[in-house]
Amino acid sequence: MSSSTTSGHWSQALTAAMSDPQQILDSDDQIVIIKDKYPKALYHFLVLPRRKMPNLRNMTKNDLDLLKYMHNKGEAFANRANKELKFRFGYHAIPSMSHLHMHIISQDFNSLCLKTVKHWNSFNTKNFVDSADLIKEIETKGRFEIDQEEISLLLKKDLSCHVCKQSFSTLPKLKDHIVLHDVTRRENK
DNA sequence: GTTCTAGAAC
DNA sequence: GTTCTAGAAC
Numbered sequence: 001m002s003s004s005t006t007s008g009h010w011s012q013a014l015t016a017a018m019s020d021p022q023q024i025l026d027s028d029d030q031i032v033i034i035k036d037k038y039p040k041a042l043y044h045f046l047v048l049p050r051r052k053m054p055n056l057r058n059m060t061k062n063d064l065d066l067l068k069y070m071h072n073k074g075e076a077f078a079n080r081a082n083k084e085l086k087f088r089f090g091y092h093a094i095p096s097m098s099h100l101h102m103h104i105i106s107q108d109f110n111s112l113c114l115k116t117v118k119h120w121n122s123f124n125t126k127n128f129v130d131s132a133d134l135i136k137e138i139e140t141k142g143r144f145e146i147d148q149e150e151i152s153l154l155l156k157k158d159l160s161c162h163v164c165k166q167s168f169s170t171l172p173k174l175k176d177h178i179v180l181h182d183v184t185r186r187e188n189k
Numbered sequence: 190g191t192t193c194t195a196g197a198a199c
Numbered sequence: 200g201t202t203c204t205a206g207a208a209c
Binding site: 011096113 | 190191198199
């Protein structure tokens with residue numbers, strides 16, 4: 001069988017991971033939590049609903065209960081993993097992998113797997129949709145809107161620090177800079 | 190999503 | 200010469 005058949009294609013890897021007991025960190029009847037295979041920060045996990053969910057812009061109020069459940073499970077999991085670091089919980093507006101997944105990611109971005117401009121911007125522009133914002137917008141407007149063209153431009157735009165907004169010409173320079181910030185922690189004392 | 194690597198940028 | 204990005208992957 002070819003490796004490019006649908007079930008074996010790279011974009012289906014999350015669906016495969018969900019049914020691999022060795023990869024499951026936590027699960028219940030509604031969700032599964034796994035490690036991101038190429039973590040972009042010290043702590044980087046994914047919350048996946050067991051049932052198939054539409055993509056962000058096809059969500060309706062009927063999906064709110066599960067979205068809230070995923071959010072709460074994600075926050076609890078982050079608290080268990082590390083109480084010092086600041087975390088964000090959210091979805092990529094333009095995801096590469098199939099099967100809806102909520103990222104749980106600490107804001108240190110200290111990782112050798114973070115290698116490209118697109119990596120950086122996918123977590124630090126409007127391509128990263130905070131779970132709380134998604135939920136709020138579906139509650140108030142009944143749906144979530146995405147300007148795909150705007151987002152794909154953002155992914156290529158110049159790099160800037162998520163803490164102080166300083167711009168950098170290359171990713172290595174930005175990575176050298178962000179380690180200087182201690183405000184990736186929850187309390188900046 | 191990643192790997193590989195050509196050639197642009199420095 | 201080295202660093203860095205960006206496009207193909209059959």
